Structure formats: structure tokens, C-alpha cells
Amino acid sequence: MSDSDPEGPSLLVVEDDSELSTSLLLYLESEGYEVTLAETGETALEEATRLPGYDLIVLDAKLPDLSGFEVLRQSRDDGVRTPVLMLTGLGDHEHKMRGFQVGADDYLTKPFETEELVARIDVLLRREAEATDETGTFRVGGLRVDLEEDDVSRDGEPVDLTDLEYKLLAYLLRRRGRTATREQILRDVWDLPTEVETRTIDRHVNALRDVMDGEAEDEWPIQSVYGIGYKLEGAERTTGSEQETV
Numbered sequence: 679m680s681d682s683d684p685e686g687p688s689l690l691v692v693e694d695d696s697e698l699s700t701s702l703l704l705y706l707e708s709e710g711y712e713v714t715l716a717e718t719g720e721t722a723l724e725e726a727t728r729l730p731g732y733d734l735i736v737l738d739a740k741l742p743d744l745s746g747f748e749v750l751r752q753s754r755d756d757g758v759r760t761p762v763l764m765l766t767g768l769g770d771h772e773h774k775m776r777g778f779q780v781g782a783d784d785y786l787t788k789p790f791e792t793e794e795l796v797a798r799i800d801v802l803l804r805r806e807a808e809a810t811d812e813t814g815t816f817r818v819g820g821l822r823v824d825l826e827e828d829d830v831s832r833d834g835e836p837v838d839l840t841d842l843e844y845k846l847l848a849y850l851l852r853r854r855g856r857t858a859t860r861e862q863i864l865r866d867v868w869d870l871p872t873e874v875e876t877r878t879i880d881r882h883v884n885a886l887r888d889v890m891d892g893e894a895e896d897e898w899p900i901q902s903v904y905g906i907g908y909k910l911e912g913a914e915r916t917t918g919s920e921q922e923t924v
Contacts, residue, residue: 686710687733687803692722692749693765694741702736705792711799719744726753731760731862734802736795737782739766739773747780754781757859757906761802765790812852818913819890819899823851837889842868846882850900850910859907883908 689706693699694717706713714732716722719741726735726749739746750762761783766773769787777785784798813826822831825848830837839847849867850858858866860879883900892898899912 686712688712688714689799690714690716690722690725690732690735692716692719692735692737692741692746694718694738706796709796718742719746719749722746722749723752726758726760727756731758733760733806734799735760735762736799737762737764737766739764739768739777747776750777750782751780757857757862757903759853759856759858761806763795763798763802765795815916816851816913817916818851818854818910819892821890822916823847825851832889839886839889840882843882843885846879847886850908851913854910854913857903857907857909861907863907879908 686709689711691699691702691706691713693702693715696717699715699717703713703715714725716725720743722735722737722741723744726732737746737750741749744752746764746766750764753760753762762781763784763786764777764782765786765788766777767788768774774785783802786795786798815822815824815826817823820832821837824830828844828848830839830844830847845867846863849863863879887898887900890899895902900908900910903909
């Protein structure tokens with residue numbers, strides 16, 4: 679990826695057909711995307727897990743070393759939650775199901791129309807942006823969290839959180855059910871270099887756990903994903919009527 683500011687969303691395109699990858703590069707760049715190419719599974723895995731991450735990955739299934747399915751599986755196991763569009767000639771039901779099972783967000787078979795590819799990319803990017811900017815009120819771990827008002831309470835009483843604690847809680851809540859790596863938290867929540875010592879994140883997580891339900895480790899709403907980061911479980915969106923009665 680370039681060190682300069684991107685003109686648009688950054689895409690990793692994984693395709694071992696050099697003629698097709700070059701065509702995709704030129705077309706997608708003409709549509710305003712910043713594009714990086716990878717032609718092998720090993721390179722794709724290295725790029726997919728590097729930081730800062732890409733906005734979206736276009737991934738072929740048939741690669742000369744690791745298959746695209748294996749690249750995606752290992753990336754997801756490593757905590758990568760970048761949207762992935764599989765673009766492959768393997769169009770049968772079995773391969774499609776395998777793609778979704780290992781973590782694909784969409785699946786487009788070859789041959790394809792470039793306009794449809796861009797449309798699907800835009801849908802995935804828009805969905806991810808909406809999740810990042812999500813508002814609303816949730817209940818989790820005994821807390822009521824209002825993302826629109828930046829308000830946290832318990833049993834009708836305000837919960838005193840530092841700015842960083844609240845930002846971390848809101849970030850995990852918006853990514854609920856998905857793993858956030860420590861590097862992603864440093865980058866996205868605190869805008870710090872990923873080389874910074876990550877134990878400070880652990881301290882803030884523990885501070886949040888102290889004001890939430892859960893005595894035993896397996897009961898904590900903020901679960902540790904060992905060696906990777908954290909994810910928040912058990913959050914429920916409240917309805918308008920429920921908000922009025924709190």
C-alpha cells in the first residue's frame with residue numbers, strides 16, 4: 679500500500695491471472711479505489727493481516743500455493759474482519775458454501791461484469807461504514823449504552839467512564855460478536871502506532887469489566903481472544919418503548 683493519502687477506499691485484489699489482475703487494477707483505479715495486487719496465497723495472507731488494514735479484499739479461490747479459502751480461514755482466525763468478496767470461477771454450490779463458511783461476505787463467479795463487481799464492492803463498503811457509525815441504545819453486561827448521546831448508565835444512574843474507556847466500549851459494541859485485534863484498537867480507537875505497548879488496552883478492558891456483570895471469566899461480556907484481542911458478546915438493542923421506561 680502507498681504511504682500517501684489514498685484517493686478512495688483501499689482494496690487488496692488477490693488474483694494469479696496477471697492479465698485479469700492488471701485489467702482489474704486499471705478499472706478499479708479509474709473508479710477511484712486505491713488498489714494493491716497479490717498473486718499468491720502467501721502474499722495475500724501477509725497483506726490481509728498487515729496494519730493498517732485494507733477497506734476490502736477481493737479474493738480469488740484458486741491460487742498457486744494456498745487456496746483463497748485457506749487464506750480467508752487463516753485471516754479470520756487471526757482476527758481480520760475486513761470485508762471479503764470472493765471472485766472465482768468455482769461457482770458450484772459446494773464452493774460457495776465453503777466460501778461463506780470460512781468468512782466470505784459475498785461471492786461473485788467468473789465470468790462477471792465489472793459494473794456488478796463495483797456495485798458489490800460498494801455495498802460491502804457501505805455496510806461496513808454503517809456499522810462503524812452505528813447509533814442506538816443497547817443493553818450489555820448490566821449497562822445501558824446510548825451511542826447517540828454517548829451516555830452509559832446502570833439502573834438509571836450514570837456510570838463514570840473515562841473518555842478512552844467509553845471509546846473502547848463503543849468500538850467493541852459496534853463490532854459486537856467480532857474480534858478486534860489489539861492493533862486495530864490502538865489504530866481505530868486511540869489513533870496510536872501499533873508498536874505501542876498493548877497492556878494499556880488490557881487495563882482499560884479490565885476497568886470496563888469492573889462495572890459490568892460477570893463474575894467468572896466465561897461470563898464477562900468482553901471476552902478475551904487469546905493472542906489476538908477482544909470481542910463483546912451478549913449486547914441487545916433496546917426498543918423505543920424500553921428506552922422510555924429506563
